Amino acid sequence: MSLKLTIPTALRKITGDADVVEVQSGTVQEIIEQLDRSYSGFLSRVCEDNGKLRRFINIYVNGEDIRFLDNLSTRVPDGAELSLILAIAGG
Amino acid sequence: MSFVTGLKCRECGQIYPKQPLAGCEQCFAPLEVEYDYEGISRVLSHDTIASRPKNLWRFRELLPLDTDPVVGLATGSTPLVRAHRLGRALGLNELYLKNDSVNTPTLSFKDRVTAVAINKALEFKLHAVGCASTGNLANSVAANAAAAGLPAYVLIPDNLEQNKITATSVYGARVIAVKGNYDEVNRLCTELSERYPWGFVNVNLRPFYGEGSKTFGYEIAEQLGWRAPTAVVVPMAGGSLITKIHKGFKELERLGLLKNEVRTSLFGAQAAGCNPIAAAVKRGSSDIQPVKPSTIAKSLAIGNPADGYHAAGLIAGSGGWAEDVTDEEILAGITLLAKTEGVFTETAGGVTVSVTRKLVQQGRIKPDDLTVIAITGNGLKTTEALKVEQPISIEPKVAQFEAAVSGLAARA
Numbered sequence: 001m002s003l004k005l006t007i008p009t010a011l012r013k014i015t016g017d018a019d020v021v022e023v024q025s026g027t028v029q030e031i032i033e034q035l036d037r038s039y040s041g042f043l044s045r046v047c048e049d050n051g052k053l054r055r056f057i058n059i060y061v062n063g064e065d066i067r068f069l070d071n072l073s074t075r076v077p078d079g080a081e082l083s084l085i086l087a088i089a090g091g
Numbered sequence: 092m093s094f095v096t097g098l099k100c101r102e103c104g105q106i107y108p109k110q111p112l113a114g115c116e117q118c119f120a121p122l123e124v125e126y127d128y129e130g131i132s133r134v135l136s137h138d139t140i141a142s143r144p145k146n147l148w149r150f151r152e153l154l155p156l157d158t159d160p161v162v163g164l165a166t167g168s169t170p171l172v173r174a175h176r177l178g179r180a181l182g183l184n185e186l187y188l189k190n191d192s193v194n195t196p197t198l199s200f201k202d203r204v205t206a207v208a209i210n211k212a213l214e215f216k217l218h219a220v221g222c223a224s225t226g227n228l229a230n231s232v233a234a235n236a237a238a239a240g241l242p243a244y245v246l247i248p249d250n251l252e253q254n255k256i257t258a259t260s261v262y263g264a265r266v267i268a269v270k271g272n273y274d275e276v277n278r279l280c281t282e283l284s285e286r287y288p289w290g291f292v293n294v295n296l297r298p299f300y301g302e303g304s305k306t307f308g309y310e311i312a313e314q315l316g317w318r319a320p321t322a323v324v325v326p327m328a329g330g331s332l333i334t335k336i337h338k339g340f341k342e343l344e345r346l347g348l349l350k351n352e353v354r355t356s357l358f359g360a361q362a363a364g365c366n367p368i369a370a371a372v373k374r375g376s377s378d379i380q381p382v383k384p385s386t387i388a389k390s391l392a393i394g395n396p397a398d399g400y401h402a403a404g405l406i407a408g409s410g411g412w413a414e415d416v417t418d419e420e421i422l423a424g425i426t427l428l429a430k431t432e433g434v435f436t437e438t439a440g441g442v443t444v445s446v447t448r449k450l451v452q453q454g455r456i457k458p459d460d461l462t463v464i465a466i467t468g469n470g471l472k473t474t475e476a477l478k479v480e481q482p483i484s485i486e487p488k489v490a491q492f493e494a495a496v497s498g499l500a501a502r503a
Contacts, residue, residue, distance in 0.1 A: 054119060056102075056114060058395070065274075083278075085281050086281060087119070088114075088293060
């Protein structure tokens with residue numbers, strides 16, 4: 001039971017240049033921990049020391065920002081679209 | 092000649108060489124352009140600036156171009172107008188408007204940021220430019236890209252005002268309306284920036300782009316006789332402009348070009364239907380809780396503002412505040428400015444005027460504070476937000492005119 005996660009360029013040094021990685025379904029938190037086991041240092045790049053998501057990275061499940069859902073506890077079902085995207089300004 | 096030494100992460104301090112780069116590769120925070128201020132202080136004086144043509148390049152040492160600009164040559168140096176009648180209406184004795192609704196080429200402050208970004212795209216030899224926009228940026232990218240001979244790909248939310256679409260397409264830009272709000276458009280734009288080697292002005296050209304906004308602050312100080320004002324009121328969408336106005340004042344102070352110390356209180360203005368930064372300031376926090384925008388001030392409808400954290404922190408540290416106003420108050424702000432000063436602004440300007448009124452009523456801006464309000468866009472772009480009375484129609488006869496006028500007088 002798995003889903004695909006798109007990795008932004010800034011994190012591809014950690015994933016050995018992979019732009020899409022396959023992960024097992026679970027909560028966002030569990031998926032980040034899975035990735036940290038596969039790619040050492042992933043957790044500390046994405047989360048601060050207190051475990052909170054870094055301020056300038058956003059995570060979307062099926063296009064919805066997880067801050068409108070259950071933050072890191074948001075469940076990501078099989079086949080869902082999960083993306084990590086840098087916060088960007090504009091107007 | 093350039094005084095840029097590199098790009099520096101605003102959070103962790105990591106240094107990067109000049110290049111198209113969206114954010115820090117370590118902590119993802121925004122990057123600031125770093126300058127050799129000692130070198131600049133040796134060449135930039137009040138006299139040098141005064142000797143140059145009236146456009147934003149009179150501050151060129153403080154802008155991140157390596158070569159002479161090719162586009163945006165007439166941008167900036169917009170009027171700073173003493174607003175006596177609006178001041179009386181709001182209860183302010185020393186009120187000024189910084190009027191970027193008459194900026195060139197596209198009638199908003201965004202002409203400042205694209206002047207830098209499009210020239211930078213040419214310097215980096217990028218073959219196309221793009222952006223996500225709530226309208227003003229779209230107009231400005233399209234116009235300056237056309238002038239530079241670059242193709243432009245402009246992504247907008249599909250609910251944008253018709254005039255903002257027309258004033259983008261006319262320049263030959265490829266305009267793509269995305270089903271969703273600005274934050275969704277912006278997310279798509281960020282994903283596209285990973286796939287296409289273009290200059291996305293608010294993504295990989297963002298560190299340079301943002302620097303153009305500093306000229307809004309430089310000009311205010313120069314037009315006030317090289318003084319920083321007591322208070323500024325600035326509309327906030329992504330939150331960048333207010334931080335760059337502050338950076339502009341601080342740079343002039345550092346270069347010894349100001350007659351007073353920068354103690355400017357920063358006041359941020361948002362719409363009640365999209366107020367993530369104002370809400371954070373009111374909570375006493377700089378943590379931004381994103382919102383789903385619902386407001387007629389579409390140019391400010393960014394629910395997930397990337398510079399919100401920085402803006403909220405600076406506002407609190409300056410002794411300022413942030414407020415938000417309803418759609419009705421926004422329309423009242425537009426008409427108040429038009430009827431007192433003869434300046435027609437878009438919805439964002441209505442936000443700024445009505446927030447200023449609120450701040451004066453709250454006692455946060457005092458009657459004698461030298462206050463500048465930032466009018467950032469032109470009213471002709473958002474006419475559909477306004478419901479104005481239709482004119483009385485008459486036959487070309489004197490009697491009908493007199494009847495019509497006496498009817499109007501009775502109504503007034």
